[in-house]
Amino acid sequence: MRSPAAVRAHDVWFTYGSPPSAGWVLRGISLEVPQGCFWAILGPSGAGKTTLVKILAGLLTPHRGEVEVLGLPIEQGRIPQxxxxxxxxxxxxxxxVRGLTALENVLLGSLGRNTGLLPVLGLFPKADVKRAMEYLELLGIAHKAHEKVFRLSGGERQRVAIARTLLQGPKVIFADEFVSDLDLLRAGQIIETMRHFVKRDGITFLLNLHEIQLVQEFADEFLILKEGTIVYQGEARSLTMSLFQEVLEYHGESSPSCAVGALGNRVDL
Amino acid sequence: MKALRRESIVYGALLLLLALVLGQLGFFDPTRLSRGVVNLITFSKDMIPPDVTILPLAGRALFETVQMAFAGTFLGFLLSLPLGILGTRTLFPPPFVLTVRVIVGVIRTIPSLLWAVLFVIVVGLGPLAGTLALAFYTVGYLAKLYAEFFEGVDPEIVEAAKGVGANRLHLARFVIWPESANSVLSQLLFMFEYNIRASAILGFVGAGGIGFYMQAYLNTLSYQRLATLLMMIFALVLAMDLLSTWIRKRYLPTT
Known part of the structure; x- marks a missing residue:
């Protein structure tokens, strides 16, 4: 019953040092995220969440394994525009960019389309400016459009970042714990807004998230990452604090290579 | 304890080295030093009272000095921006960046006075040579600093912009520049102050400005006139320092 995969990773291995002397940050990650789904990645710090998201977004190159987004292979520096x-x-x-206004930051999202010299002079197509303002409006910060970003609060900055990404017009969004500086209530509001947009436009959304309540409330599916392997995967509704802790404890005692769900297969406990 | 002992050995060795070098340079020669003090007193007496009849002439020369410093700093700055961008590893591949940095490094090895001598040979006596000399010296200094500032921009911001598909020109304009503008302008002011001082002596080699008269008065032992020049330079440098402090406070908040 699932739509085709928007994000696919197969046996991805990664280290920041030179293998094999340095420890692996990711050890054989495989996953398949269906189109239009909202997945949350959980895990203790140092589990490799940031690294995984960067690899999927094509900002880092894995040492082994393949990544496909929207059916096309991803390799750093060789991603077609x-x-x-x-x-x-x-x-x-x-x-x-702290020294630019909220609106200017949002407009940066359109730079992939507006490659000419005009944007350099600060001239963006009217349609893009209009849409940027619409997004700021929808996110409730249109009145701060001409404020420099360093004057904005944490929550306002998050909204600017969301608007920038939306103006880009993506089919997949990868986000790295970008609400972790906010209190739970505000973080919830941001994630809810984000969910609204990705569901409306059929965008696939992968997010590193600490807060179990938020995952449970807003995500479709979740992964637990530990020491570079996926140790658990399940429906977000089924996630509880005790389940999370159990999974982490269980895998603290066993070898990571024996992990359940390491090959991306759904495991229902 | 071991680290402490090693530290004191290093400091001791440095002090010993300083003493040796000072000895070789004649610092421990009492007759020369005492003679020096006497000379200094005579020289100071000869400068009093300063001869202010040269003020109009010196004023024009001083104005030329400021012009040279302004034009030289500005030209050097305009060249340093693109060179700094080209020397930024976050934007360009390592071999390319290395080439740019070697060129800038070579320019930097030549002091401004030597540039002035070179340009006097190339374009003749006068302020044009001095201006070019200051421009080159400025490039050697600012391009290196700017490349370092540009590289110091938070990589996450660069990554985010690369992620939307921004090209290098966009990155330079929308990320690198707004993120480093404060430090870039602050160093530009510093460079201008430095070039004001430097341009005062370029006239020694015929490259324009007040230095020409300084040398002439020195050679003819006209110390009263020289005193006027020195006081004018002192006033100018002080004024420029105050001005740039004010600009910094007003426009370049340190945040």
Whole structure:
């Protein structure tokens, strides 16, 4: 009953050092995210969540294994421009340019389309400016459009980052714990807004998320990553704190290579 | 404890080296030093009172000095921006960046006075040579610093912009520039202050400005006139320092 996969990884291995002397950060990750689904990636810090998201977004190259997004292979530096535009990425610290205004930051999302000299002079197509303003409006920060980003609050910055990614017009969005600086209530509001947009436009959404309540409430499916392997995968509704802890404890005692779900197969406990 | 002992050995060795070098340079020669003090007093007496009849002439020369510093700094700055961008590893491949940095490094090895001598030979006596000399010296210094500033921009911001498919020109304009503008302009002011001081002596080799008169008055032992020049330079440098401090405070908040 599932639509075709939007994101596919097969046996992905990665280390920041030179293999095999340095330890592996990711050890044989395989996953398949169906189109239009919202997946959350959970796991203790140091589990490799950020690295995984960067690899899927094509910002890092795995040492072994393949990654496909929207059916096309991803390799760093060799992503065709039309595919690049379809992949949205929100880093942990958002990656906003502090000295530019909110609107200017949102317009950066259109740079993949507007490659000429005009944007360099600050001239963006009217249609893009209009859409950027619409997104800021929908996100409730249109009145801050001309404020420099360094004057905005944490929650406002998150909204700017979301608007920038949406203006890009992606089919897949990867986000790296970008709400972790907010309190639970605000983080929930942001994730809910994000869910609204990705569901409306059929965008596939992969998010690193700490807060179990938020995963349970808003995500479709979740993965638990530990020491570079996927140790559990399940429906978000079924996630509870005790389940999360049990999984982590169970896999603390066994070898990671024996992990359940390591090959991306759904395991219902 | 071991680290501490090693530290004190290093400091001791450095002090010993300093003493040796000072000895070789004549610092421990009491007759020369005492003679020096006497000379200094005579020289100072000869400078009083300063001869202010040369003020109009010196004023024009000083103005030329400021013009040279302004034009040289600005030209050097305009060249340093693209060179700095080309020397940024986050934007360009390593072999390319290395080539740019070697070129900038070679420019930097030549002091401004030597550039002035070269340009006097190339374009003749006068402020044009001095301006070119300052421009080149500025490039050697600023291009290296700017490349370092540009590389210091938070990689996450660069990554996010690369992620939307922005090209290098966009990255330079929308990420690198707004993120580093404050430090870039602050260093530009510093460079201008430095070039004001440097351009005052370029006239020694005939490259324009007030230095020409300084040398002439030195050679003819006209110390009263020289005193006027020195005071003018002192006033100018002080004024420029105050101005740039004010600009920094007003426009370049350190955040």
């Amino acid at each position: 039309h595919l690049r535009q379809k992949i949205g990425y929100i880093p942990q610290q958002l990656g906003l």
